[in-house]
Amino acid sequence: MTYDLYIGDRLFSSWSLRGWLMFEKFSIPFKTHMIGLYSGQMARDMAPLAPARLVPTIRTPDGTVVGECLAIAETLAERHPDAGLWPKDESARATARWLCAEMATGFGALREACPMQLKYVHQGFEPSAAVLTDLERIETLWAHARAVSGSQHDWLFGNYCLADVFYAPVAARIVGYDLPVSAASRAYCDALLRDPAVLKWRAEALKVTYDPFPYALDLPNSPWPDYR
Numbered sequence: 157m158t159y160d161l162y163i164g165d166r167l168f169s170s171w172s173l174r175g176w177l178m179f180e181k182f183s184i185p186f187k188t189h190m191i192g193l194y195s196g197q198m199a200r201d202m203a204p205l206a207p208a209r210l211v212p213t214i215r216t217p218d219g220t221v222v223g224e225c226l227a228i229a230e231t232l233a234e235r236h237p238d239a240g241l242w243p244k245d246e247s248a249r250a251t252a253r254w255l256c257a258e259m260a261t262g263f264g265a266l267r268e269a270c271p272m273q274l275k276y277v278h279q280g281f282e283p284s285a286a287v288l289t290d291l292e293r294i295e296t297l298w299a300h301a302r303a304v305s306g307s308q309h310d311w312l313f314g315n316y317c318l319a320d321v322f323y324a325p326v327a328a329r330i331v332g333y334d335l336p337v338s339a340a341s342r343a344y345c346d347a348l349l350r351d352p353a354v355l356k357w358r359a360e361a362l363k364v365t366y367d368p369f370p371y372a373l374d375l376p377n378s379p380w381p382d383y384r
């Protein structure tokens with residue numbers, strides 16, 4: 157018996173990427189099922205999971221349906237206490253929870269102005285003041301995480317944990333819209349996107365082509381960084 161994970165289009169579904177990383181990065185066995193986000197079939201595809209209506213949604217091996225990334229994260233952490241989803245240290249763990257919760261409920265301006273897309277880097281995107289405020293807050297939280305954990309490289313709390321999962325799609329937005337962040341924050345974004353799991357996700361994502369391309373912007377594009 158394994159978990160079932162229901163996700164949307166990999167190129168665009170930031171929440172699906174979070175849900176998938178929660179399994180993939182912590183070696184929790186799962187089977188992926190695609191839900192048609194842009195096919196007009198989403199309601200029909202999700203009907204067997206009702207009242208869940210968004211992706212990701214999971215079904216646990218005992219048949220319980222769980223929606224919402226924060227709930228999925230806590231469910232997996234509780235059921236797999238040795239998998240390292242949360243940091244071991246109590247302060248680090250509390251801080252990681254905070255960062256995940258603030259991500260899940262905040263940064264509306266960034267999320268609205270810069271939908272995740274893993275295909276290109278948009279050149280010349282001009283972030284609004286509200287987007288810049290969100291970026292500043294994100295960088296403050298990342299710096300705080302490192303101050304609490306003492307981690308000076310790659311992951312926020314030393315080992316890769318759920319906080320890194322929650323911020324991986326944020327990194328994709330920062331890189332995909334070439335948003336202004338400090339060198340240290342950009343290095344963290346690059347680490348998140350260079351991670352083999354994210355490379356695997358993106359390789360699958362690129363197998364699907366879109367015409368028209370959702371969320372197209374009238375801006376020149378440059379290639380996604382070569383993280384291989």
Ligand SMILES: N[C@@H](CCC(=O)N[C@@H](CS)C(=O)NCC(=O)O)C(=O)O
Pocket residue numbers: 164168169170171172193198209210211212223224225226260
């Ligand atoms: N708060 C939810 C957000 C999930 C979400 O918004 N997923 C999007 C795809 S990235 C979705 O299902 N959109 C379809 C819709 O809004 O109808 C979570 O934490 O999982």
